[in-house]
Amino acid sequence: MDTEQIYQTVRARFDHAQAKKVLKEKYKAKMVFASHNGMWLAGPELISVLQCCFGELAIIQDLYHNPVKVNVANLLAESQQRWQEQMNAWLVEYSELEKQR
């Protein structure tokens, strides 16, 4: 590493806005999961849809707009668990990020 590179490295500011954007992309990807022969994105939208379903079974659209027959309680539990796990991990990393300078 030459002097100019060292100078640039020392001067470099931590890019909080981009780091936040990259972190969001990372956790968005982690919200995707396969279940009941369909692909799902764990999050408020899926959880709300499942909470609106009455009865044990329901047919809902998966991530790719395919109709899939699901066990409501099972998919709800899976999506809530994944969503909260990933949100917790996201918060931990986000808090670390806030400390970066």
Next chain:
Amino acid sequence: MTTGVLLFAFNTPGIDYVKIAKWNAMNIQRHLNLPVTLITDSTITDAVFDQVIYAENKHSSGRKFKNIDRVIRWKNSGRYSAYELTPYDQTIVLDVDYVVASNTLLSLVNDPRPFVCTQQAIDVSNTTPNLNLFNKYQMPMAWATVMKFTKSSVAEMIFDVMRMVQHNYSHYALLFGFSSTPYRNDFALSIALSLASGHRLTREYSAPFHLLNVNPGDAVHWVNTDTYEIQYTRTVNNETKPFKLVVKNQDLHVMCKDYLEKIIDSTV
């Protein structure tokens, strides 16, 4: 059903792609626990690969990148042969410069679609506009960096069309309005997806995650296992300023291969 990862590595005078492939194969096994097959023209003695398939790739092309003062040479043709060469029923094809640092790709293994590729890319440094559009007509771009396919008529058709586009690349370059050199797998795939879908633009093969690109002009440094620091410059108020960010457990498409080689040399 067998599942595995396929890598293509053809060394050029400037870059040792096989070395990068070996390092990435170890990352893939660590995060995805999937076998890796290498397609190459070099002699391989390492046991890191499940299988090595020898193929010829004589055609190389050069590409000049912004911020880099020399022409980068690559041998990227023949990607369409992945369908014929793969030993697996379900295959994930990766560019060797796609650094696997998480298990994100496992979501493709469970994906029921016969063909999936990344159709949305994000520039980590946010300095390159229009990453997801190409040619003078601003056609949506499909990135051949990450593809997943199963042995199926849909996947076979897409690779067949990709072959046709590659073999008639000058014609398609003229038709779609982009430069005929260097050959770009991304362009061939984008056109193939459109043709195979009945001459329409489609997002039905899009991967459920975005591709994170590190520009060829940016710098990447190893911080610790699966953590990288990316350094870049951006113009703020007419002044070029250096920035950095740290990316942890996040797959990256590292186009600055010089830095990738340095990371491998210093860590392996």
